[in-house]
Structures are given as structure tokens and as C-alpha cells.
Amino acid sequence: MNNLADLTTPYLLLDPEKMRANCERLQAHMNKLGVPLRPHVKTAKSVDIVRRMIPAGRGPITVSTLKEAEYFAEHGFTDMTYAVGISPDKLPRVARLNRAEVTLRVLLDSKAQAEAVVAFAKMERLSIPALIEIDCDGERAGLQPGDDKIVEIGRILHENNQLAGILMHAGGSYHCPDKAAKQAAAEHERMTAVAVKQQLLDAGLPCEIVSVGSTPTAHFAKDLTGITEMRAGVYVFHDLVMAGIHVCSTDDIAISVVATVIGHRPDKGWIMTDAGWMALSRDRGTAKQEVDQGYGLVCAMDGTPYPDLIVANTSQEHGVLALRKGSKAKLPELRVGSKVRILPNHACATASQFQGYVVPDGDELVFWPRINGW
Template sequence: MNTTNLTLADPDTPFAALDVHKSLRNIERLQTRADQLGVTLRPHVKTSKSLDVAALLHHGSPCPVTVSTLAEAEAFAEGGYTDITYAVGIDPHKLPRVIALLRRGVRLRILLDSVEQASFVAEASRQAELPIPAQIEIDCDGHRGGLKPDAPAVPEIGRILHGAGCLDGVLTHAGESYFAFTSDEQRLAAKNERDTAVAAAERLRAAGLPVATVSVGSTPTAHAAEDLTGVTELRAGNYVFFDLVMAGLGVCTVEDLALSVVVTVIGHRPEYGWIITDGGWMAMSRDRGTAAQAQDQGYGLVAGLDGHLIPDLVMTAASQEHGTLTTRDGAPLPELPVGTRLRILPNHACATAAQHRGYHVIDSAQSPIDGAQAIRTFWPRIAGW
């Protein structure tokens, strides 16, 4: 890793800080689980959107990944990744870019859940004389897209894809597990996710169709799954950074959060109990994911530059470039003069990271310099679609 002469006290605020020590610990934890469960881990890189962060996943060498945009797929292909799943239902208009990636040797799998899409994909494969590997999206919990495993369209799509050499398997995502507030509920969500995916695969196999991939995953279910028999791969993305939503679900602790936003105190409104910072929603995003949880964390919890939480202090309001900090339960406002730097721990790492061009990288396993971690390097993000 490169080194700079800067610490968290130096760049103008706001900026995103990534603690590589915590990220590596989070990565190791889920990799160990996947190894124990006997499945391939296919991390979702939509959270970090960074080749440098992804290099932490597998000791610097490319591993299977999941992406949320073709821009990510193209950047990862450029970075030497050859095993990529694009896990958003395919828009037929995007097939030329998919085919271009396949032609350069990337095994890019796409996702779909309709006869319409399957027909487009089969036709495009025939025209290109190149089968586009496709997975059928299965709905396990009514969260978003996908087909129920017993839907008549499942074998119909399977046959259309198989006829063009495109059928790769099935994929499901337990999106509702973000609302599974106990570990029992999370285990049940993981079991349901696995059972649903395997049922869909069995249904296709019973129709004489080959199913290579049975893909499941979400950060909560990946950490809760106890048995993934019949599943070939596990997906999760958020765990590389974690966030307050995940801490609220008990999937991690607040100490595991690898991403924070460094901000500066720029004013005080003691009559209202407010401390004003230069970190608003442009730096944090508008995500209020913990609003649906037992403990609403506003726009984020507040730590000192050393990373230690300041008790009872919460970012409770945001405008574009202003954040408002208040205390809980009438606790007195801490003394934080103008110019004081703070770190805000976000609700939703994917959304907060997306507000930044990249990460100032720190390593909390190293001793700070004058109370501020050294900045080791800057890791850029992939933007756009």
C-alpha cells in the first residue's frame, strides 16, 4: 500500500474514510463462514465499487464477483476479473455491452425473470453466435423482482434459455432479511432463501433442464445461514463495510463499521441544542435506513477523529452541505469548538459511499499520529452506469 504524509486531520472535509483493518476483519469473517458452509463466496462489489477494495477480498487476486451495473462489470473486466454476475434484471437494450464483455473472455452472467427477456436473450445469443449465460431470478420473500419457484414461467424460461445454450441457473436474494430483527428471524430468512432457490433448481432439473448455479445471499442471511445444501454460491456486499442498519440487525457491532465520513464543526446553536457541521446529505446521502429500526440513528452516529463514539451524539438533520448534531435524552451537548473534526458512521454504507469519488484509506491497527490515523492512500470508485 502506498503511504502519504497526511492524516485524517489534513484533507478538507467532508470526505469518506475507509478503515482497511476493519474491512479485512469483516471480509475474513464471512469468507470463513462460506468455507465452512462449503459454498463459493461471490461478493457484491456494489457497496465499494472499487477495484482496490475488491483486492482485499481474495489476497489481491480476482475472485468471483457480483455487480449492480455494467459500468462495474466493465471496470472489473479491465481489472482482470473474469467471473462476474450482473444481478439486476436485464434490459434488452444493454445486451450489446454484455456480448462485448463475453467476447473479451469474461464469463458474465445476467439475470432475468420473464419469458420476454429470455426470448430477447436467446435471440441475441443466436445472432451473436455466442450463448449469453443467464440465471432465472427467483423471488423468495416478495421483496422485489423474480418469479415464485412454482410459477409456470420458470420451466418455460428454462427451456427458452436452454435451447439457446444460455441457461446457467437460478438466483435469489432475501431482501426482506433487512427487516428480520432477531437472529431467529435471520436464520429463518436464510433457510427460506436456500429452500426457495433449491426448489426452483429442482423444478428445472425435473423438467430435464441443467442447473449449474444456485445462487443465494444478502448480508443478513449470509451471516445467519446454517445449511446451504444444494446452493453453489453465496452473495453479499454490504459486509465489507457494514453500517448502522446492519448493526441494528445485530449482524455486526458498531465497532465493525469500516466506513465513516469525516466532517468539521462549523457552528453552534446552543438555544436549539444543535452543533452544525459541514457534512450534509451530499456527504452522507439521504438514506434513513435505521428509521425503520427500534433505534433510529438519524443520519448517523458521531465519533471523534480517533474513531471512538461520542456518547448520545447523533446527526439528526441534513441539508445539502450542513449536518445538525443533537444529543439523545437531554444529554448535555459536548464541547466541540468550531474546527473540530468528527467521524459520522452511516446508516447505509452503499448509499453513503456513493456520494464520494473514493476513499481515504486508514488502518486502525496502526497507532494514530497526534490522535488522527495516517492516510495510507486514496482508492477511487467506479461511477455511472
């Protein structure tokens, strides 16, 4: 960092031991199921972090933007999948990466996209491998299993040797607090993938990659027969949304926003801090969960949560700490200048509000930059 002595709040603190434990836990589960992990780097967006997730530092990784792809390629990563539907105007940037030693797969779910990708690859005389996006739970993009378009698109891609396989994301698993429901979502994702692969094979087409994933299904899958890779992102840090559906505990959450107390409203039961929505993000992902954590759960600097203390409201640069409604806990005495740590609802959203991570390293603090933007 430029000047650690001047560390101003709000800043984003990363606990590298918790992060390591989160990574080891999922890696061990994947090892047991015999399926390689392709981490989604959209959460961390930091080479310092992703190199710790993947020590060899080449991949496989999943990216959510071409800026991530370019950044990780610059840092030596070579095996990437861009897991957002491709539009033709982005193909020149994709091609620049595929011209180097990098493999960057694209994703699509229409004949128009497949024709554009094939035409562009032919014109540029290079390979742009493509995955067909499948919808397994009605949450987002993708074709329905059994849709004839899957084979039509497969044929368009295969004609130019560009059919890499299929990809799906069980986003519905984020709404599954029950263990059985998460296990069912994982098995449904697997079965969908296996069926679509068979659809391609039956049409005489290859399907080398069968890619599934979401942090909840990755952790709760009991069998991944037929799957060639698992994608997951937020598990590297975890967050209150994941804790709210029992994928982790709040104690596993590896990032927190450090804030300073800047005032009090004893008449309202409020403690004011300098971490507003600009630091915490506007994400209210726990609002519809069993326990609404407001804009975040407030902890002492040693990481211990204060009983029932949440960020009840925010302005751009103000956070309002208050006890949950109905709580019988006592508001802690936190004088102006005191520091607190706030666990985020959604790690991807909160981390994106910062330019990097402050990380304890022995007795020192180091700064791991991250990228944002497109």
C-alpha cells in the same frame, strides 16, 4: 491523493483493519458451510478494495451495473454476474464483455427477456449465460417457485445452451432484528432455491448455479446444502442498518464520514458541521429500526461514539448534530474547526456520495478511487 495536506472535509475514511475483519468473518462462516462467496461489489466499487476481498483478483463477483462490469473487467476480473434484470438495449454492452475472456451472466424473469437474450446471442454468435430470477420473499423481482414460466424460460435458454441456473435475494431479511428470524429467512431462501432447482431438474433441464444471498442471511445461515454460491455486499463495510438488526456491532463499521464543526446553536442544542446529505446521503434506513440514528452516529476521531450524539438533521452541505430526544448525556464541547467521524446508516448509499476512500497506510494516508454512474 493529489495533495494530502489539503484534505478537505467532508471525506470518506476507511479503516482497512475493520474491513479485513468483516471479510474474514464471513469468509470463515462460508468455509464452514462449504459454499463459495461471490461478493457484491456494488458497495465498494473499488478495485483496491475488491482485490483485498478476492486476492486472486479474477472473481467471482456480483455487479449491479454494466459500468461496474466494464471497470472490473478492465482490471482483470473474469467471472461476473450482473444481478439486475436485463433489458434488451443493454445486450450490446454485455456482448462486448462476453467476447473478451470474461463471463458475464445476466438475470431475467420473463419469456420476453429470455427470447431477446437468446436471439441476440445467436445473432452475435456468442454465449450469454443467463440466470432465472426467483422471488423468495415478495420483496422485489423474480418468479414464484412452482410457476410454470420457470420451466418455459429454462427451455428457451437451454435450447441455445444459455441456462446457467437460478438466483434469488432474501431482501426481507433486512427487516429481521431477531436472530431466529434471520436464521429462518436464510433457511427459507435455501429451501426455495432447492425446490426451484428440483423443478428444473424434473423438467429435464440443468441448473448448475444455485445462487442465494443477502448480508443478513449469509451471516445467519446454518446450512447451505444444495446452494452453489452466496452473494453479499454491504458486509465489507457494515453500517448502522446492519448493526440495528444485530448482524454486526457499530464497532465493526469500517467507513465513516469525516466532518468539520462550522458553528453552534446553543439555544437549540445543535452543533453544525460541513457534512450534510450530499456527504451522508439521504438514506434514513434506521428510521424504522429500534434505534433511529438520524443521518448517522457521531464519533470522536478515534472512533469512539459520543453518547447519544447523532446527525439529527441535514441540508445539502450542513449537518446538525444533536443529542437523541430524551437523552441525559451532555453535548460534547466541539469548537469550530474540530473534526468528527460519522458512521453511516447505509454504507452503499454513503460511499456512493464520494469519489473514493481515504485509507490510513502506516503513517500515511492513501486514496482508493471508486467508480459511480452507469
